[in-house]
Amino acid sequence: MKRPLIRMSIAVAALVGSIATAMGPAFAASPVDKLSFYSEQYPPFNYQEDGEPKGISIDLLEAILKEAGAETTVGDVQFAPWARGYDLALNRPGTVLFATTRTAKREDKFLWVGPITATRIGVLGAQGTADVSKPTDLNGARTATIRDDVAEQLLTEAGVSESALMPQGKAKPIVRLLEAGRADYWAYETNVAQYLLDAHGAEKPYEVKYVLSESELYFALNKETPQAQVTAFREAYQAVVDSGRRDEIVAGH
Structure with a gap:
């Protein structure tokens, strides 16, 4: 009496296995879902507004995630002070930090996917x-x-003494220092700095006094990130570029 039931169970299992094999890609999780994404308040590239992630980099990441068939969304991006995100990207496999300026000093510290803009x-x-x-x-x-931003690194490389710098964790205290006359200058991405000065209510007019570097922003991945995850993310990025979607996103901002 038991043998028909056993044969039926085997047949059902085989049928389920065949269906799963035939529809494998639909059931398989994307390697990109194993990545953790970190960012900071860096408008207009990446920032939060009323709790919602926005910006050029965010929109590009959204397109990449869709292209990769990932379940991860831009809502999963964790916003943190730059120094914390930078440390995680250096030391935790599977961590992606963006938008990160690609420089000679940083070149060997990360794996790079980009450029973003x-x-x-x-x-x-x-x-x-x-x-x-x-x-x-x-x-x-x-x-x-x-703190740990590319501008700080560029200044020290150019011979500026650390004692002449006033590193901060976020932009808002810097705006207060400038407005109160306790800081003379701010070294940062120029578009982001102007945006944040306005956002934090700066009353003085500010201007660019010196250009340290013109470069490009990238997604920076921890160097020990498994190759399958790196490849999947890189291929999805390239597909978005080839479709013209990246250029549309940048032009739209």
Whole structure:
């Protein structure tokens, strides 16, 4: 009496297995779903507004995730101070940090997917503040930076003393320092800095005093991230680029 039931169970199992095999891609999780995404308040590239992630990088990531067939969404992006996200990307496999300026100093620290778009790093100061002809001019001033940001790294590489820098975890305290006259300059991405000065209610007019670097923004992946995850993310990015969607996203902002 038991043998028909056993044969039926085997037949059902075989049928389910055949269906799963035939529809494998629909059931298989994308390798991209194993990645963890970290970002910061860096408008207009990536930021949160009323709890919703927005910006050029966010829209591009959304297109990449869809292309990869991932269940992960941009709602899963974790926003954190830059220094924390940078440390995680350096030390935790599967971590993706964006938008990250690709520089010679950082080249061997990460795996890179991009570019996302162009970026310009500079030194801003209030109108009337002394002009800056070279980075070492800042040794006689007080320049605010975001801790571990590329602008801070570029200044120290150019010979600016660490004692002349005022590293902060976020932008809002920097705006307060500038407005109160306790900082003379701010070294940062110029578009982002102007956006944040306006957003945080700066009353003084600010201008770019010196351009440190013109580069490009990328997704930076931890170097020990499994190759299957890197390849899946990179191929999805490239498909978005080839379709023209990346250019549409950048132009739309």
